Structures are given as C-alpha cells and as structure tokens.
Amino acid sequence: MTVSWSAYRRARRRSRQAWGILAVAAVSALGALFWFFTAGQFAVAEPTASGPTEAPVFDPAWMKPVVPVHPVPSGTALSALDGIAVKGRAAKDNYDREAFGQAWQDVDRNGCDTRNDILRRDLTGVVFIEGSKCRVAAGSFHEPYLGQFMDFRRGSEGSRAVQIDHVVPLADAWQKGAQALTAVQRQRLANDPLNLIAADGPVNGQKGAGDAATWLPKNKSIRCHYVARQISVKAAYGLWVTEAEKDAMKRVLGSCPDQWTISAN
Known part of the structure; x- marks a missing residue:
C-alpha cells in the first residue's frame, strides 16, 4: 500500500502531539507526587492572604468540638503571635501529666477516646477492630514531621511507631500558663484536636517538651502550618x-507571612 508524503507528515505530526501530551501528563504526575510526599495533607491546610481554609483538625460528621478558653484569633498567625504575652518559663519541677487529666479521654463525648479520634482523622484506609466503630486497627498516613508514608498496625509495636503528638507539649504548656487553668481547661487542652497530630513515635520522643526555639519538624514544608498551629493553641x-x-516563630513565618491561624471550626 502506498502512503502519500502528506499523509506521512500528518501522521508524524499527530505522533509528536501525542508524545507531547504524554510528556506534559508525566511532568504533572511527578509534580503531584513531589507535592504529596513533601507536603501531603497539610499543604491544603495552609491558608493564603485570601482567607483561611479548613485545616485537617475537625470532622463534624463524627467529632464534636472541644471548647477552648478563648476562640482562636482570626487573621494571620503573625498577627496572633503579636497578641500573645512574652514571658520567661515558670518552674517545671511541679509538672505532673495527671494535671491534664487521664490520657486519651472521650472529652468531646462522641463515644470514642481521643487517641482513636485522631488516628481516624489523620489516617487513610482506616480499618476498625471487628465490632467497634472507634478502635482503629490499621491504616496509613503521610507522616507530617518527616514527610514520608507510614503504616499503622494496632499493637504495642504499632503504638510506639505511631504516636499522637501534642503540638504544644503539655510540659511546655505547664511552664507557660497552664498552671493557672482549671483542671477541666487543662483536660481540654490535652485532648483538643487542634493540639494533636499523628506522628512518627521516635521523632515525637526527640521533640519531647521542645518549643519552636528548640525543635522544628525536619520536613520544612510543614513548618508554617506547625508554627501557626502552636500559635493558635x-x-x-x-x-x-x-x-x-x-x-523562632517569626523566622519560620517570615517565609509565609500570609499563613493564617488554624481553627477547629
């Protein structure tokens, strides 16, 4: 069969166009993967100057709000930071975890304890223990502090590998005003989803009671959200x-001055 030169050129042109489309799609896919591995779920929670977007804090379908002492200020995190008092640390020698109540209570009265609430919120592909609508047996998530994927499996090993981090550590809170809160208010602080993120266990241990001056996530893409969340809490x-x-907070927010505060509402 004889193919004309014009037909041949049209076929070549269509072929080049097809390869061009495939190349653009491949670049877009790689860009999406890069975004997901470096920022993940928290990238969608970083507001811009146009106003706040909903942070991955609260799901009204199955969570109930925890009422803080004050509403989270609206506006930029930098503006909210300027409204926070600056003082030295209070004594830590009288700190006791029990001052914040028993760990992982059902403070929001939704029928599930706080640890399982946060696992359900932060994990994808969640599997519950048979017969339970609360107790998370397994799942996976994009760990925010390291910026890598992790799997969770219920058990002692899984509980050490994946922990629930207090964004503002309770010992740090104790030294910076929490001693003046009521027992109920401290209990809410310890169980408020705004102050809780599922994280790598060893990294959480390294953080300890560190504030932004002594510890920041290795994954730099989460730092603006992380600091804004600390300010909000x-x-x-x-x-x-x-x-x-x-x-330290101002240095982080210097790269994202339009970062808004984070709210559970």
Whole structure:
C-alpha cells in the first residue's frame, strides 16, 4: 500500500502531539507526587492572604468540638503571635501529666477516646477492630514531621511507631500558663484536636517538651502550618511564649507571612 508524503507528515505530526501530551501528563504526575510526599495533607491546610481554609483538625460528621478558653484569633498567625504575652518559663519541677487529666479521654463525648479520634482523622484506609466503630486497627498516613508514608498496625509495636503528638507539649504548656487553668481547661487542652497530630513515635520522643526555639519538624514544608498551629493553641488557651520562642516563630513565618491561624471550626 502506498502512503502519500502528506499523509506521512500528518501522521508524524499527530505522533509528536501525542508524545507531547504524554510528556506534559508525566511532568504533572511527578509534580503531584513531589507535592504529596513533601507536603501531603497539610499543604491544603495552609491558608493564603485570601482567607483561611479548613485545616485537617475537625470532622463534624463524627467529632464534636472541644471548647477552648478563648476562640482562636482570626487573621494571620503573625498577627496572633503579636497578641500573645512574652514571658520567661515558670518552674517545671511541679509538672505532673495527671494535671491534664487521664490520657486519651472521650472529652468531646462522641463515644470514642481521643487517641482513636485522631488516628481516624489523620489516617487513610482506616480499618476498625471487628465490632467497634472507634478502635482503629490499621491504616496509613503521610507522616507530617518527616514527610514520608507510614503504616499503622494496632499493637504495642504499632503504638510506639505511631504516636499522637501534642503540638504544644503539655510540659511546655505547664511552664507557660497552664498552671493557672482549671483542671477541666487543662483536660481540654490535652485532648483538643487542634493540639494533636499523628506522628512518627521516635521523632515525637526527640521533640519531647521542645518549643519552636528548640525543635522544628525536619520536613520544612510543614513548618508554617506547625508554627501557626502552636500559635493558635497558645492563643486559645491563654498561654505565653518566651522571647526566643517568639523569635523562632517569626523566622519560620517570615517565609509565609500570609499563613493564617488554624481553627477547629
């Protein structure tokens, strides 16, 4: 069969167009993968100057709000930071975890304890223990502090590998105003989804009671959200920051001055 030169050129042109489309699709896919592995679920929670977007904090379908001492200030995190008092640390020698109530209570009265609430919120492909609508047996998630995928399997090993981090550590909160809160308010602080993120267990251990001046996530793409979340928690519960902590927060927010505060509403 004889093929004309014009037909041949049309076929070549269509072939080049097809390869061009495939190349663009491949680049887009790689870009999406890069975004997911470096920012993941928290990238969608980073608001811009146009206003706040919903952070991965609260799902009204099955969670009930925990009422803080004060509403989270609206507006930028930098503006909210300027409204937080700057003081030195109070004594830590009288700190006791029990001052914040028994760990992982059902503070929001939705029938599930806080740890399982946060696992359900932060994990994907969640599987519950047979016969339970609360107790998470397995799932996977994009760990925010390291920026990598992790699997969770219920059990002692899984509980060590995946922990629920207090964004503002309770010991830090104790030294910066929480001693003046009531027992009920401290219990809410310890169980408020705004202050809780599923995270790598060893990294959570390394963080300890560190504030922004001594510890920040290795995954830099989460730092703006992380610092904004700390500011939001401290503003909501009337806690203060140290001078060094405020300086560290301002340095982080310097790269994202339009970062808004984070709210559970």
